[in-house]
Amino acid sequence: MNIGEVAKAAGISTKMIRHYESVGLLPPACRTAAGYRQYGLADIRTLQFIRRSRDLGFSIDEIRNLLSLWQNRDRTSREVKALAKEHLDELEKKLQELLAMKKALQHLVSCCQGNHRPDCPILEELAGDSNHLSMTGLSLSP
Numbered sequence: 001m002n003i004g005e006v007a008k009a010a011g012i013s014t015k016m017i018r019h020y021e022s023v024g025l026l027p028p029a030c031r032t033a034a035g036y037r038q039y040g041l042a043d044i045r046t047l048q049f050i051r052r053s054r055d056l057g058f059s060i061d062e063i064r065n066l067l068s069l070w071q072n073r074d075r076t077s078r079e080v081k082a083l084a085k086e087h088l089d090e091l092e093k094k095l096q097e098l099l100a101m102k103k104a105l106q107h108l109v110s111c112c113q114g115n116h117r118p119d120c121p122i123l124e125e126l127a128g129d130s131n132h133l134s135m136t137g138l139s140l141s142p
Helices: 005-009 012-021 040-057 060-071 075-111 121-127
Strands: none
Touching: 005 040, 012 040, 012 075, 040 060, 060 075, 075 121
């Protein structure tokens, strides 16, 4: 199959296939005499694995580790679970940070009158000229 057919089958763009080859997630494709990339079913499965891993937010390095574990039948599921658990913990931390940002922004929006006057607590807080968030125990900085 050519790169366009594989991209369609795997649900990703041809540009991403080239990228995954360049970073070593996908082995270089075989080439025809004319230089066109040729792929097989194993490549589609690998690309689908990569796409699903990216959909779950795994980084390129984490996906490299997952691919290595997937291809190694001597691996233990403990190794896979540890990697996934570490990623889950990172996602939880990011989620908590996002929720704190949301709460801080909700507070600022509720403090702003949104009228014809130039006074704006949102801009004042961003400029450090106010203590709207400090009164609630929230902070814009991590």
